[in-house]
Every structure is written in C-alpha cells, then in structure tokens.
Amino acid sequence: MFDALIRFIREQYRSEGFIPLHAPVFAGREQAYVGDTIASTFVSxxxxxxxxxxxxxxAYTGSPRAVATVNGTAALHMALQLVGVGFGDLVVTQPLTFVATCNAIAYCGAEPVFVDVERRTLGLCPRALETWLTENARLDDDGLCRAKADGRIIRACVPMHTFGHPADLDGLADVCRRWRLALVEDAAESLGSFYKGRHTGTLGEVGTLSFNGNKIITTGGGGMILAGEALGARAKHLTTTAKQPHPYEYVHDEVGYNYRLPNLNAALGCAQLEQLEAFIACKRELAARYAAHLAGSDLQFVVEPADCRSNYWLNAVICESGAQRDALLQATNGAEVMTRPIWALMNRLPIYAHCRKGDLSNAEWLEARVVNLPSSVILPAA
Known part of the structure; x- marks a missing residue:
C-alpha cells in the first residue's frame, strides 16, 4: 500500500539502507571550531x-538577548521562572507536545492545564484558550487570573510550535493580554521559523530553543533563552549559579542553577548556525517534493500556516484513520524507513492525568492520525 512512498523516500536519500527520521549534518567548520576549543583548554x-x-x-532571531543553556528543557524551566511561575500556579499549554514542555512547568511546582490545538497549525488554539478561560477563570481585583474552582493563579500560557510550524501567535497574544497571562513560547522545534516576519520565540515575554541532536542544528545538547534586555540579564545570572562578579570570591546572592552551556558545545553550535539557512533551504525543498508526491493521495501533507515561514523540522502527514496510521508505521519501519507517530497526549500520561483540561477533540483527532516522515537535511550532490 505504501510501496510508492517508501521508494520515493529512498530516492530522496539515495540509500537502500536504514533511513533515520532526522540525523545531524556536519558539513562546515565543526571540527575546526571544536578543535580550537580543545586547544584553548576552555571546554567548560x-x-x-x-x-x-x-x-x-x-542577531539571527532579532532577540535583544540570547542566553545559552545546557538543554532546551532547562531553558524553558528558566523562562517560566523569569515570568513568575511558582509553586501552586497553573500554566496553560497544549496536550499535543513533547513531555519536556510539561516537565518544565512541573519543575516550578506548577501544574499544566491542557487546552486544545488547531488542526491547521498543530499548535495551541486561541479560541479554545478563550473558551476555557471564560468558563473556568476570572480576573480578581488585583488583575490576577484565577481559577474559579479553587482560586489558584493561572500565571502563564505556553504554546509549542509543533514540528517547526508557528502557532497562531497574534490570537494567543490577544487572549493572554486580556487575561493577564504571560506568553512563553516553546520554540524548541522552530529555529529558523518566522511568524509574519518575526522569529518564533520573540513574540512573547520569553521564548526558548533547543539544539538537541535531532534538531535542525545541534550542539549535541543545548538550549537558548530569548528575552528582552532585563529578563535576559536575569536569565544569565540565574543560569550561572547566581554568582556575583568578583575576581576571586564566591558570592551567590540567591538560589541559582548550573544551566550553562559548555564552550565545547557552543563551538559546535557556532559552526552549525553558519549553515542554518542552507539547511532550511534544503528542508523546504524536501517538503515541497513530499507535498508534490502526496498530492491527490489519501495522506494529507502538513504545510506551513499562511504568512509564516516554517523550517519544516519534521515533515508530517495526516492519515485518514488510526488504522491507516498504524499500517503506514508498520510498512515503513518494516522496510527500514523510520517514521514515528506524534506524541501520546500529555493528559494520557500517568504523571499528568490528574491535570485540568478542556475539550481536546482536535488533539485527540491528530494523535490518532499524524505520522512523521524522514526529514534529515539532504545536501546537494557534490
């Protein structure tokens, strides 16, 4: 049933062997920069x-400040702290995401609230957010957003730009502004994606990126906080163990975090970033070929939202049914062409099953149908 798709993928990657979902590409100055770091002895x-x-x-994202961290989860944990998320707070997010989004909320002693996504963007839906808040929240006399049921503060909203496709940031920003919620963008998957000309992660109060080994560029592990000058300076302080500058004394003025990115990893990141636009061009070309190949088939290729430029980090299709999804996964993986289902919804995980949620019809529909296809960068043949 899927033989033509498997042949197409093998033709793109010019391989009869195992084809991974997303592998890193090191085609620039990576070895030189890492070697330079080792020679300098400043590897930490x-x-x-x-x-x-x-x-x-x-400079690339247009953010006033960028603060490197050891991984994307650490960056998101720090971002939530920067906007005041603390013990007992509620944070609205989407159930269709990687678990790190919710884990970062839990690290703060807060609890996620799950609101539905859009089928169009795969990201948090502003209309669903408005509906849930209208039914379940109120603004108190101090302007704090509180849950009607028990008075807990709803402090922030965390959309995630799924597979690199920007969520509806205008709509989300409008709802967050009226309900006094901090907008924190989980842009882990969307480096190089732009929403109406602005880079994802720069439209909320804070945004975060990831450079895990499977991302569009990698530092091995690593993340980045994108923020304004004031919050950026505070992020730098807190992620470097809250140490006060001094030639030799150890003075730490509050509880800080050892979330620093090692220089060795940053060297790799510098070389990768030099190639980012070339990588994106290759990925967008691959996406266009997938879309053309699948046109008229019963697999719907996921395309970037209007007025956006997506990095197409992971290409995805929407199957007609859960049975077709399972058949696609079995056929491709059985042929050593790696495909993956989308994540299990966070509210289905035992650790978050108790959390509040709205109607999740779109998320449930997508969970049963979405499959990721091989998406590694294919460099032009030499």
Missing amino acids: SVGAYVDRFERDMA
Whole structure:
C-alpha cells in the first residue's frame, strides 16, 4: 500500500539502507571550531564560543538577548521562572507536545492545564484558550487570573510550535493580554521559523530553543533563552549559579542553577548556525517534493500556516484513520524507513492525568492520525 512512498523516500536519500527520521549534518567548520576549543583548554562553561553563540543567535532571531543553556528543557524551566511561575500556579499549554514542555512547568511546582490545538497549525488554539478561560477563570481585583474552582493563579500560557510550524501567535497574544497571562513560547522545534516576519520565540515575554541532536542544528545538547534586555540579564545570572562578579570570591546572592552551556558545545553550535539557512533551504525543498508526491493521495501533507515561514523540522502527514496510521508505521519501519507517530497526549500520561483540561477533540483527532516522515537535511550532490 505504501510501496510508492517508501521508494520515493529512498530516492530522496539515495540509500537502500536504514533511513533515520532526522540525523545531524556536519558539513562546515565543526571540527575546526571544536578543535580550537580543545586547544584553548576552555571546554567548560566559560569561553569565547559561548559568547559568540549567544551573540550570533540574538542577531539571527532579532532577540535583544540570547542566553545559552545546557538543554532546551532547562531553558524553558528558566523562562517560566523569569515570568513568575511558582509553586501552586497553573500554566496553560497544549496536550499535543513533547513531555519536556510539561516537565518544565512541573519543575516550578506548577501544574499544566491542557487546552486544545488547531488542526491547521498543530499548535495551541486561541479560541479554545478563550473558551476555557471564560468558563473556568476570572480576573480578581488585583488583575490576577484565577481559577474559579479553587482560586489558584493561572500565571502563564505556553504554546509549542509543533514540528517547526508557528502557532497562531497574534490570537494567543490577544487572549493572554486580556487575561493577564504571560506568553512563553516553546520554540524548541522552530529555529529558523518566522511568524509574519518575526522569529518564533520573540513574540512573547520569553521564548526558548533547543539544539538537541535531532534538531535542525545541534550542539549535541543545548538550549537558548530569548528575552528582552532585563529578563535576559536575569536569565544569565540565574543560569550561572547566581554568582556575583568578583575576581576571586564566591558570592551567590540567591538560589541559582548550573544551566550553562559548555564552550565545547557552543563551538559546535557556532559552526552549525553558519549553515542554518542552507539547511532550511534544503528542508523546504524536501517538503515541497513530499507535498508534490502526496498530492491527490489519501495522506494529507502538513504545510506551513499562511504568512509564516516554517523550517519544516519534521515533515508530517495526516492519515485518514488510526488504522491507516498504524499500517503506514508498520510498512515503513518494516522496510527500514523510520517514521514515528506524534506524541501520546500529555493528559494520557500517568504523571499528568490528574491535570485540568478542556475539550481536546482536535488533539485527540491528530494523535490518532499524524505520522512523521524522514526529514534529515539532504545536501546537494557534490
């Protein structure tokens, strides 16, 4: 049933062997920069490449500040703390996401609230958010958003840009503004994606990126906080163990975190970032070929939202049914072409099954039908 798709994928990757879902590509100055770091002996949390990676990322995204962290989850944990999320708070997010989104909320002692996604963007739906808040929340005399049921503060909203496709940020920002919620963008998957000309992660109070080994560029592990000058400076302080500058004394003025990205990893990131636009061009070309191949078939290819530029981090199709999804997964993986289902909804996990939720019809529909196809960068043949 899926033989034509399997042949098409093998033709794209020019391989009869195992084809991974998303593999890193090291085609630039990675070895030179990492070698330079080793030669300098500054391989840990201090070094010229950390500073450069932060500067280059701020310049690329248009963010006033960029603060490197050890991974994307640490970046999101820090971002939530920066906007005041604390013990007992509620944070609205989407159930269709990777578990790290919810884990970062839990690290703060807060609890996720699950609101439905849009089928169009796969991201948090502003209309569903408005509906849930109208039915379940109120603004108190101090302007705090509180749950009607028990008075707990609803502090923030965390949309995730699924597979690199931007969520409806205008709609979400409007709802968050009226309900006094901090908008924190989980842009882990969307480096290089733009919403109406602005980079994802720069439209809320804070945004975060990930450079895990499977992302569009990688530092091995790593993340980045995107913020304004004031919050960025505070993020840098807290992620470097809250140590006060001093030539030799150890003075820490509050509880901080050792969330620093090592210079060794930052060197890899600098080399990868130099190739980002070339990687995106290759990925967008691959997406266009997938879309053309699947046109007229019973698999719906997921395309970028209007007025957006997606990095097409992971290509995805929507199957007609759960049975077709299972058949596609079995056929492709059985042929050593790696495909993956979308994540199980977070509210189905035992650790988050007790959390509040709205109607999740779209998320449930997508969970049963979405499959990711191989999406590694294919460089032009030499």
